[in-house]
Amino acid sequence: MHFSFYPGHERGCGHPNECPHMGGAGVGMLVQLVNTAEDSRLSLYRQLDAERQRSSELVTDVLRLEEELKQARLELRLERQNKFATNEQKSEGKDEPASEPIAEGEAKKRGAPVGHPGWFRSTPTQYDSLVEVPMPSCCPHCRGSVSSPKSSDAVDHLQEDIIDNLYQVVLYRHQAGRCDDCRRWVQQPGKGEILNSRIGPFLRSRAIWLRNIIGISYRKIPQIIEELHGIRLTPAALIGFETMLADKAAPVVDDIAKKLASSDGAVHADETYWTTDGSRSYFWVHADHDYVHFQYDTSRAGQVSRDILGEDFCGTLVTDCYSGYHASAAGAKQKCLAHLARTAGDWQKLTEIDSLDYLFFEEIKQFVKRGCEFHRQRGQGRLTKKQQATEKAWLRGEQSRLETCLVEHEKALTLQARIFNHTLEWLVFLDDPRVEPTNNMAERALRPLVVVRKITFGSRSDAGARRMAKLMTVGETARRNGHRASQIYFELFTRPPDRVLRTLYGGA
Numbered sequence: 001m002h003f004s005f006y007p008g009h010e011r012g013c014g015h016p017n018e019c020p021h022m023g024g025a026g027v028g029m030l031v032q033l034v035n036t037a038e039d040s041r042l043s044l045y046r047q048l049d050a051e052r053q054r055s056s057e058l059v060t061d062v063l064r065l066e067e068e069l070k071q072a073r074l075e076l077r078l079e080r081q082n083k084f085a086t087n088e089q090k091s092e093g094k095d096e097p098a099s100e101p102i103a104e105g106e107a108k109k110r111g112a113p114v115g116h117p118g119w120f121r122s123t124p125t126q127y128d129s130l131v132e133v134p135m136p137s138c139c140p141h142c143r144g145s146v147s148s149p150k151s152s153d154a155v156d157h158l159q160e161d162i163i164d165n166l167y168q169v170v171l172y173r174h175q176a177g178r179c180d181d182c183r184r185w186v187q188q189p190g191k192g193e194i195l196n197s198r199i200g201p202f203l204r205s206r207a208i209w210l211r212n213i214i215g216i217s218y219r220k221i222p223q224i225i226e227e228l229h230g231i232r233l234t235p236a237a238l239i240g241f242e243t244m245l246a247d248k249a250a251p252v253v254d255d256i257a258k259k260l261a262s263s264d265g266a267v268h269a270d271e272t273y274w275t276t277d278g279s280r281s282y283f284w285v286h287a288d289h290d291y292v293h294f295q296y297d298t299s300r301a302g303q304v305s306r307d308i309l310g311e312d313f314c315g316t317l318v319t320d321c322y323s324g325y326h327a328s329a330a331g332a333k334q335k336c337l338a339h340l341a342r343t344a345g346d347w348q349k350l351t352e353i354d355s356l357d358y359l360f361f362e363e364i365k366q367f368v369k370r371g372c373e374f375h376r377q378r379g380q381g382r383l384t385k386k387q388q389a390t391e392k393a394w395l396r397g398e399q400s401r402l403e404t405c406l407v408e409h410e411k412a413l414t415l416q417a418r419i420f421n422h423t424l425e426w427l428v429f430l431d432d433p434r435v436e437p438t439n440n441m442a443e444r445a446l447r448p449l450v451v452v453r454k455i456t457f458g459s460r461s462d463a464g465a466r467r468m469a470k471l472m473t474v475g476e477t478a479r480r481n482g483h484r485a486s487q488i489y490f491e492l493f494t495r496p497p498d499r500v501l502r503t504l505y506g507g508a
Contacts, residue, residue, distance in 0.1 A: 071410075074350045121198055121232070124158055127171040133190040135177025140188075144181030152176035159193060160231060161200025167229045170200070194493055203231065204241045205489035211238065212471045213485050215452040239464070245489060246467040251497040252504065253473045256291045261310045263288060266334070266435040268318045269305055269325065270442035272450060275458030276465055283469065284308070285445045292445050292476035294469040296462070302327055316428060316435045318442070321418060334428040336439035340419070341368035347411040357409035360402070364415070367398050368437075375429055375437050392430050399426060445476060478504060 019025060112118075135148055157172040172190045179186055189195050192202070207225065210216045216224070218235040226232055260267055267288050274281045274296070284295040284304050297304045302324030309317070309328065317330040320339045341364065348361035374391045377383050383391070403420045407413055419426065429435040449472070459465040474492070475485035481504060491500045 071350055078346055078349055124160065124169045126169065127158060128168040130171045130173060131190045131193070133172050133174045133188065133193070135175045136186055136188040139179035139182060139184065139186055141184060141186070142179060142182045144179045146177040146179055146186055148175060148177050152178075155187065157193070157195070158198070159200045160198060160203070161192065162202045162206065162229055162231075163192070163200075167231060189494070192494060199231075199233075199237070199241075201490050201493035203229075204245070204493060205486045207233070207238055208241055208245055208471060208489050209475070209486040211242070212452075212468055213448065213475045215448060215455055217456050242464075242467045242471065245492055246470045248492045248497065249470045249474050252492070252501060253293070253470045255501055256473055256477055257286075257293050257308055259291050260286050260288065260293055261308065261313055263313075263315045264331070266316045266318050266432075267309065267313075268436075268439050268442035268445075270320065270439060270446055271300060271322075271324075272446050272453075274449070274453060274465060276462055277458075277460050281458075281462075281465065283446070283449050283465075285442050285449075287442055287445045287476075289441075290477075290480055292473060292480060294449075294473045294476075296465040296469040298462070300324065316432060318436065318439050320439055321422065332428050332432070332435075333425045334435050334437070335422050335425045336437075337368040337371055337426065338438040338440060340415075340426075341365045343415060344368075347415065350411055351409050355409075357407050357412040360405060360407050360412050360416070363398075364402060364419075367395070367402065370398075371395055371427070371429075371437050375433075378433060392427075395427055395430065399423070448472070448476075474504075481505060 019030075135146055137146065138144065139146055153176065155174040155176060157174065159170050159172060161168060161170065163170075170192070172193050174187045174190075177186050178184070187195060192200060194201055194204075203225070207221055210221050210224065211218065218238055221238060222233040222235060265288060267286055269284070269286045271282050271284045274283050276298070279298075281296065281298045282300050282304075284297065286293045286295075286305070286308055293308065295304060295308055302322075305325060306328050309330075311329050313329050314331040316332040316334055317325065317328055318334045318336065319325045320336045325333070344361040344364040348358060348365075351357040351361065370391075374383070374388075374395070378388060399419070403416065403423065405416075407416055429437045452468075459468070471489075474488055478485045478488040483504065488500065488504060491503055495503075
């Protein structure tokens with residue numbers, strides 16, 4: 001309480017400055033002291049109120065942090081359960097610096113030790129069969145006429161191969177021929193022959209099949225071949241086989257990519273990480289029921305997918321919710337319902353049972369299950385038109401309800417926002433029976449790559465990864481068209497690419 005003092009209104013007191021009742025103190029000074037003490041008391045009260053408010057805010061923050069810590073521990077346990085191993089993740093989206101040539105004086109790749117004996121394939125002394133090969137009718141270089149000089153001798157070529165599952169040495173005897181225009185000595189390959197090669201196409205195609213389709217490492221394949229057929233190979237020879245076949249397969253791979261880009265149906269796309277000489281890279285896959293295309297790239301940017309499908313792609317692109325596909329051109333886009341249900345199942349473990357958020361995640365799983373069941377039964381012809389219309393109406397109404405229902409948990413809000421952001425991309429399969437509600441086709445296509453990555457830990461160079469992309473594109477497309485991958489590899493070794501394409505697309 002404050003007191004006021006008005007000089008001159010002391011009501012007739014004769015001692016206002018030296019009051020005998022207050023020990024000689026002046027009245028004005030006493031009032032001033034009392035008012036100062038009151039101000040100090042009020043200031044202390046204000047400080048106490050501020051500290052109480054601060055303490056209350058700190059308690060609220062502690063409770064919030066404890067809840068976040070609890071959620072983080074649940075998520076960490078869930079992540080550990082879902083992963084086979086934990087690796088230090090490198091930052092994504094950074095382009096690797098371009099490799100520079102080795103300057104003079106810098107250290108080069110270590111070669112063989114001094115005095116290390118080289119390994120050479122011994123020349124067979126006997127052969128199992130003889131194949132007479134006539135000279136070509138025209139020069140393969142200038143298309144000129146070819147004639148055989150009378151004094152020329154035949155050229156013999158020994159080739160080791162696996163024919164009818166037996167090791168055989170075939171002698172190809174070429175009739176000498178010389179072009180009349182360019183004056184070059186020319187030959188044409190015989191049946192099952194690769195010119196100037198000691199190893200035949202059957203063995204090459206099987207070795208490449210073991211590596212790229214089955215997923216066996218380079219060092220184990222020579223052991224398998226030597227144990228089964230008694231032929232010795234080196235891992236470096238296998239790399240040479242792949243390099244030759246990848247060059248021959250390039251036109252076939254380009255044609256498969258064009259087939260997918262010109263499709264008006266559903267094309268499934270996905271990507272997985274890869275390791276190239278210890279650095280992060282990626283494999284992309286685009287597939288439908290007839291074609292599979294693999295693309296190796298050091299970037300995970302969506303531009304890789306747009307380059308494959310082109311800017312005029314008018315089909316339906318089926319993907320997960322990765323933002324790299326947002327800018328892709330497509331007639332329609334279908335998001336994977338399986339990813340939605342999988343995410344709901346994982347995040348449901350972070351909520352309390354019977355809570356609103358728990359029930360929200362459960363309803364999402366039932367929504368996905370019902371959508372997939374509708375697609376399956378419609379494909380089997382088990383639904384009438386009336387039943388299809390009823391089910392479509394329920395699915396659309398349920399999606400609208402899930403986008404607007406009340407949720408509180410952070411993960412539930414995130415998943416609800418994801419559904420809302422792609423509101424037109426969840427039920428495209430209802431109107432187009434060719435579109436599947438999930439992206440399992442692309443994930444199944446990537447599974448062999450994941451197996452190879454776990455066995456071999458990736459590639460040592462970009463060139464090796466690109467070879468694998470081409471060879472897997474041809475092999476997986478062959479399997480989808482009813483062919484054996486090793487048989488198509490053999491065709492590529494021995495026939496022109498245009499004839500291989502007719503065989504590949506012709507079906508089994």
